Amino acid sequence: MSQDTLYISPEYNPHSLQRDWGFVVSAERHDVFAVIPESLATIRTALYCSVVAASPLDFSPPPAQPCRPAKVTTDESVGNGEQLYQEVGFDIMSLALLADVPAHRPLHLTQNSLIGHWRWLRDVWRVGSSRPNCSVTMPAQQNAVTEALRNGKNNLAIAELRNLFKKVQQNPDNAGLYISFLNSLSLFCPFIATELLWRQGRIEHDPIDRSRKKYKEGKVE
Secondary structure, three states: OOOOOOOOOOOOOOOHHHOOHHHHHHHHOHHHHOOOOOOHHHHHHHHHHHHHHHOOOOOOOOOOOOOOOOOEEEOOOOOOHHHHHHHHHHHHHHHHHHOOOOOOOOEEEOHHHHHHHHHHHHHHHHHHHOOOOOOOOOOOOOOHHHHHHHOOOHHHHHHHHHHHHHHHHHOOOOHHHHHHHHHHHHHHOHHHHHHHHHHOOOOOOOHHHHHHHHHHOOOOO
16 A cells, blocks of 8 residues: 555544553454464454453354465455554454455455445544443343354454444434444454444543553563
């Protein structure tokens, strides 16, 4: 990608959203961050395993995955894993690598795909960033997103995540539905989801204190 590619806007900036969430997310998803300098195929496999592990439901045994990562090809403009992460951020990279096809099948990643995922997250940010705080208690529960993950279909899970967001847009007063969406979104897009959950009072501890504690304990890769 050229340096002039416009993924950043005042409405949604995946990098500015990191704040101190960067420490928290990199500690919780350290298995992915450890392989970001490696191939996109390796990152994709790590992302899939991390999403399954982060699910609030019991995935025992987890869906079987091949020993070797499936091949990931790209347009020349996309670059390698570390370049992709630095340019578009964790959330967009995660969606791009896990959408479209199951993780055990080859994937061709395009610039248009990245832009499409950015536009969707921009809409999520527009809806969530100005939403008033809700008081509903919404424990983790099974929905179409987690059911698709249980069946090893990461691409279907992201499709269901998009459908869940449409329902949120159609039912703006349904606070429980919105929190359920954010919980599912956090599996694939932890930065934006953590920010929006924090705005809803769903993060128990101050992010700065959490991140400093994790850093001092040596839990951040």
